[in-house]
Amino acid sequence: MPVLNSKELRIVGFLCNWCAYGGADTAGVARAGQPTDLRIIRVPCSGRVDPLFVLKALLEGADGVLVSGCHPRDCHYAAGNFYARRRLEVLKRFLPVLGIDDARFEYAWVSASEGQRWQHVVTSFTKRIHAMGPAPHFDDAKPLLRVADMALTALRPLGTAQNAAVNELKQVIKDKLPELNCVIGWQQGYDGAHATPLFMKTPEDVDKLSWGPFNVMNPAVYLPLFKGKKTGVVVKGCDSRSVVELLQENLIKREDVIIFALPCEGTLDIARVNEKLGRYTRINAVAYDEAGVTITADGKEHRFCMNDFAQGKCYGCATPMAVLADTRLGEPHKVNPVSSVPPELAMLDDMALSERMAFWRGQMERCLRCYACRNACPMCVCRDYCVSDSRNPHWMSQDADINQKLFFQTIHALHLSGRCTGCGECQRACPVGIPILALRQQIARAVAQLFDDYKAGLNPAALPPLLGYEAHEKNIHERDWK
């Protein structure tokens, strides 16, 4: 393969056939001289440009990527570029969390008649890329391990839910049971410090239902499997947002799901609990008090205060009570609605771009591609048909290299744009503790910034921001190429 002319950098362009490509033709016809770096891929519409193409190019060695299409309102397909604008803007705000300079990616609207503008766009973008030089690669980064600061203050008091109306709830469930296929909840797992899902079909099953800080997993993940069968689900506040999101996306039907809710007082970060418990053979006792639990394992007492050992997401949680439920019992604590940056994201915010790159290098190395993150995600409904293991489309190879592993995380994150409720199951499920939730949190933050503080999973009737558009976007401003 011809190598790049030594003066050139690798710049990939995705141009819509009708406007930008035509603009580039017009520039050519006008003999409007341009740098030679850019290679143009012709697509029917800027709406066809999956942000993942851009990421793929950047991960695979592009130094810059330029997407160009019709001016808003001029789309050959009426609205393709409106969708593109939202998706590409989200991408632009996502790149930095990976450690990729967002200046390496740009989108511009150029009409078929704007040869001069095209010349200008190409020239200034190429200049910009040259000023930044060749893009750094994840392969070359020196792994960096850093741990987020978990000394956090919660927006509400965290506790162990011992006063929750569990018995009352059990009765309600028992009453409803005859009309339901099953009710999903939690029960004690292989020991008192681990809960496992419970599928209640009989009143005896209902008696096994547990409620408390060990109920970490999100039962909403199972709901799409029961599509068409009337199913009950017991939810924490965060779980209910996943249910709402599933409803919003028509993945389950409202009439098929009965939601039971108790106020959540936070759940434990089992990873940190396990680490402190260390090696033990059996648990002798789990004692609850208002602020935490004391676990006696092999005769030794370990104290876990909820405020110190809650899951990262619980500290910033503003929905302790289900946002949507058929049965609500108990009163949640009042939430002090202060916006807070989740711990891992805050850690990344404090890093330079190069450090972030090194960080992901250091973290993703140990990824096993077991896809527990994906399968634990309630919004990952492709499951068996995930593009990660597909040859058509063939987005990824089976190589165990950093680019493939990280690319999968970006696929997941971008597919969750405007959909991720931040339940954190991806990160919790990861056997090797990669803080991948931060990537989803950055997407959610970008979506909130761009679309009027939109948060997924609060309103089943809301239009997901990336499945809609505004002709005039309030928070997306065209870049000035003058």
Place this chain on the structure above:
Amino acid sequence: MRIGIFICHCGSNIAGTVDCARVAEISTGFPDVVYATDPVYTCAEPGQAAIEAAIHDHRLDGVVVASCSPRMHEPTFRRTVERAGLNRYLFEMANIREHVSWIGKDRDANTNKAAELVKMAVAKLRNNRPLLAKSFEVNKKVLIVGGGVAGIQAALDCADGGVPVILLERESTIGGKMAKLDKTFPTVDCSACILGPKMVDVAQHPNITLYAYSELEDISGYIGNFTVKIRKRATYVNWEKCTGCGACSEKCPSKKTPDTFNELTGVTTAINIPFPQAIPKKAVISAEHCRQLTKGKCGVCAKICPTGAVVYDMQDDVVTEEVGCIIAATGYDLMDWTVYREYGGGQYPDVITSLQYERLLSTSGPTGGHIRRPSDGLEPKHIVFIQCVGSRDKSVGRPYCSGFCCMYTAKQAVLTKDHLPFSQSYVFYMDIRAPGKLYDEFTRRAVEEYGVEYIRGRVSAVYPDGEGAYVVMGVDTLLGRSVEIKADIVVLAVGIEASRGAAALAEKLRISYDNYGFFMESHVKLKPVETNTAGVFLAGVCQGAKDIPASVAQGSATAAKVLALFARDRLENDPQTAQVDTRRCVGCGKCIRCCPFGALKETTIRGEIKADVIETVCQGCGLCTTTCPQGAVQLSHATDNQILAEVNALCRC
């Protein structure tokens, strides 16, 4: 695959700065390439013959031509490979002229870039699949939205061509803006006299179904097979029975109803027929002003109506029609001129729009064709016309020229002199745009024969002088001096914008519109009446400012498009449509939500919900492919794998 590569010299256009032979040589190293050459003119007849020969001689099943832009010659070469027996989609182009040779002088860099573009094309081609068009039946019936002069012309031409027409009009009468005009330029013939007969033809033509006082509710389907829902708004009069005698209007006690037909220059009755020549000549009750409907007591019209046509409890009715194509002819409205505080628009009674002035000139208008000031009913002596009020004005977001104001201002000035021989008209103008046949002559006549004072310059302020007249302060830029005129009436040539509701209609029709609401044609020069949505055509001012002759011409042009389309019994689709891999599809419906054309729908396959592409509706934008997380919807000819192949060809090196 067995791929052949043709690196075109395009004379010296490409070969001047690209080493074409070298590119061909490099190409031989690409996978599946079995043949590469560098003809001097590939698109010329011998060049095309060489491609056909190479397909036969080298048993090629894929061809890459590296030459000019595919926007130029892709159709040409597709036909070439098709002649040689290949499917037209087993062909790719690399643009090494507009994107390489013409924009850079560095021969080495260009050669290298050209080779990479060929490599990308090969990579894509290796993922191409033969695609075949599908054919479908055409419903030979047309819907025309808007009964102004453009819509009327289109309707009559289509109907004369034997096509059944559904003509939709929002107001209670067709005729549009032209019906409000007194005379037309440059011949100064009577608007009603030339439009009237056409309106009557519409009413009488057996092929035309007229829905007046109706609006388009919803559209689904695609070229050849649209389903439209039409909302017939409640008129409170049974038009089957109404004879248009006008007895109701005479007796209606609610006589202060704003007269919209007269541009609010006068009042009418709550039940009325807008003007004597209205088509259909049927009465309509204005619900906000009718005493029976607002207060529940009156009922005079029902009593007086000889045919008992009045129905106070009438409801809107929605009817469904099936058509094969649609013509949008929705015209225009005036921009909000009251933003011009300095002219006192909407503030002083005698500062009026030219359309209002037109009604004052018209015999069917509120003054019976006598020019009288709205404020005191006196005849004006000094009339000031101000052009470009809301045209060519970026500061109010109206940068475009409204096209016909120069001409009608001249016409109105001329008519003013005819009506009031002792009057003096002044026209403030920036430029006179009179490019039509006999137009410039007409404006000259206004000056030379009618003594209209044309002042090259603008007006800075209009305000009452406290003595019943208005001070018009302006400038004559030719003199370089400010001028002041005492005017009795000031007529603003208010700029136009797309008809209200145009944007909403565009969204229903799935066509593009510009920032001012004007619909976008498919190509400015070569497809002026087509849109990018197959089967939707544009006539008249809805596409951009134009005068009556141009609107009529466009009306006829769309009729020609409709007749040409309906000359065929079946249509073929472009096979570059989305395809659903039903096994991968999880039925989440995201693609359905964002398809700009409604080309995806839900279907049930073995009890599971899946997406399904209506291939004839799909326009091939690929938004669904981008939206589908599992890649279950793939746009043929721009699949993920095809684009990824191009990305990989570039980046993995």
Place this chain on the structure above:
Amino acid sequence: MSTIRILASDGLPAFLSFLSQKHQRVLVPVVKSANKRSVIFEPWRAGMPVVLEKATVPPKEAVLPQCETLLTYKKSKNQEDLGDITVSLDDTPEALSTAIFACRPCDARGFRVLDRPFLNGLFPDPYYKARRESLTVFTITCSSGCNTCFCHWVGGGPSSPEGSDVLMTKIEEALMLQAISPAGEALLKDCDLPDGRDIFPRAEAARKAAWASLAPAPDLKQAPQKIAALFGNDDFWQSQTSGCLSCGACTYLCPACYCFNITDEGDGFGVHGGRRLRSWDNCMSSLFTHEASGHNPRMLKTPRMRNRVSHKFSTYPENWGTFSCNGCGRCISNCPVSLDIRAIVLAALDNAG
């Protein structure tokens, strides 16, 4: 008696450095700090801090990498006839001689399970073989059981020597190294660590204490037949499987799972040519049995879980005499929803009994 050496804690770097001279890489457990910390085997470099904990991920990668290039291929064209293509292959196994330092007895036993499909029979896998034959396993015995360990249920134990070349036992701050295999013997003889025969009894005592700390194991002798008998009992499997998310954490973290997938990448032209990759596969995924025809015998997660449990506790032992599970418990502790394979096996015993 085999060779026994004693390694003082401060002598660890020197010993690892000694091992590095004998092997191209020495895999040692290191901590990957994160909010959820993990312990991973990584090639040792001077100055690298080592932890003697049970690793999150077993050292299976030493012989069966997550993804390996089986062969590379290059296509070249006949310049006279561009359609005439010659393919050249390079399938030399990429095998570094490796020492694994401080894996656990369950991990070491895992290699025995892997050996069967890859080494035995008519067609030994050359890639695996090359790596396996240059592998030395230093195992550290466990001082106690833990909540998810069940090695002693399946024939192993906290000081099981199977699969190890050297068995190490921690005594206070020192390690007692005991040669198990001839290779281990040779290595220990060759090193300059002091003789540790006199502390062997203390090590023995520690091992006994470890055994004593274990809860009594149930008798799994009937497991193969009983699980087989449940093959058609959908209700049983469904009830045991409903929580499963079908991810691959259990199998990818299992020292005894060896299933793989093969894919080709690259068109064979250009500098990169093409590669045939072998990568881990996962029987809990529906794609595992996705056939070329489109048919999938294990479309649902229930038969998939039945397959995994049956394979480990029924069909494998019936065919090959041992469980293909070493009781390391990683599938339990790493399951995102805390499913417990022990419970399924016990339920099977109960159900049929």
Place this chain on the structure above:
Amino acid sequence: MNDDINLSRMRDAAFTEDVEAQSGQKVSDCYQCGNCTAGCPAGFVYDRQVNQIVRAVQLGLKDEALGSRSVWMCLSCSTCSLRCPNNIDVAAVMETLRHMARRENRVAAPKVENFWFSFLDTVRAFGRAYEIGTMALYMLRSLRIFTDLDLAPVVFKKKKLGFMPHVVPHGGAAAVARIMRRYKERAVHERVRP
């Protein structure tokens, strides 16, 4: 004065660019509608109307633009900017031209400049404006008797103007004087007319 304008010789594109750069306005956007002139309250004392000044700038006719009395007569009322259909801040263009003209010592309306200097001199001296002082200085400079002599009786009767200058306390006057001095020094250094 009314010589032919030889565009090929007199056209100074750099001047146009200069004006655009300094004023931040795109003069080429102007299509000469005349709105600025129509609204200009001072147009009747201009020798070139505003649109003509802009035209001169468009054509790069530097002498025409900078030599005009109009730039000195501009009242800075911004009506032109407000009315411009092309969103040009015409007042900013006028101001830019005035600054350019001053720096090049082309003062077409010395009376006006004299008045400004008189004003600024009093500010320099006292830190604040002092109307009587301004007038006195202005009369000295322009060698004109009190131009508003007709107003004098009323002014004094009504005590419209204070006889005593109002000096800024706390040394502010000195600070202002320093500002003026530095400004002058810099102008000299940069070789422009202060």
Place this chain on the structure above:
Amino acid sequence: MTYAYYPGCSAKGSSTDYEKSTQAVCDFLGLTLVEMPDWNCCGSTPAHAVDTELSAALCARNLDIAARQGAEMLLTPCPSCLSNLKHAANRLEKPEFRARVDALLDNPAAGNFPAVTSVMQGIAAHCDVNDIAKHIRKNLKGLKLAAYYGCLMSRPAELMDFGDPENPSLMENLLAACGAEMLDFPLKTACCGASYGIPERAVTARLSGRILKLAACMQADAVAVACPLCQMNLDLRQPQAAKAADAFFNMPVLYFTQIMGLAFGLSPAALGLEKLRVSADSLLRKLEAEGGKS
């Protein structure tokens, strides 16, 4: 909100009446105006006409004093000062410009300047129309007034933030709240001729003449103004303007604060009415007469 008050030079010279009435009215409404110390002239038209940097430097010194004083808002009655201060603050946001201005100052100016606004807006922000109505002691009912803003107050719109630049309405709102009948005065933002009274009095005479003539035609009892220069041109120069307009005027031209003060029942002396050239007596008489009626 902490205010700094910048009276402007005219307050100490030609328009002591404006200053007096402003102080009196604000005092009455409980809006305390504390004159900032050591302020200097903003440079007025001459400074910015000569050089924007010089003008900005003179303004920057004042803005700096206000900022260091900890003021959040700087109030000034004079539109010319207002315009200069606002322009300067705006231009100083550009770092290069700021650097050049800083070089003219003794010390670089403080980082954050207070917002600058007019006393008129300050009053409106301090108390709404209803509050003002509560303070009325002498309703101005029957007085026909033309509010005249001049050209500077509302322009440029984006900088001055004074509502519709062609049709501001704040003064009408305030005075209507006092009971006056406010005419829709078309020339409310026309230019009066500004500082050309001295060097080019013909300009001023003609422009002021047109304004006064329209006000007279509309039968205004008085013109309300908010600018010292406008007041001087319309009042002091009224005979010159009359000559230019070929008319005779006897049109009182009062500061809006003086009119508000009358409504609040403050004495003519407290409002400095004696300073007017065209006496406000006719106005006061009409007010008495109307008051008698109601």
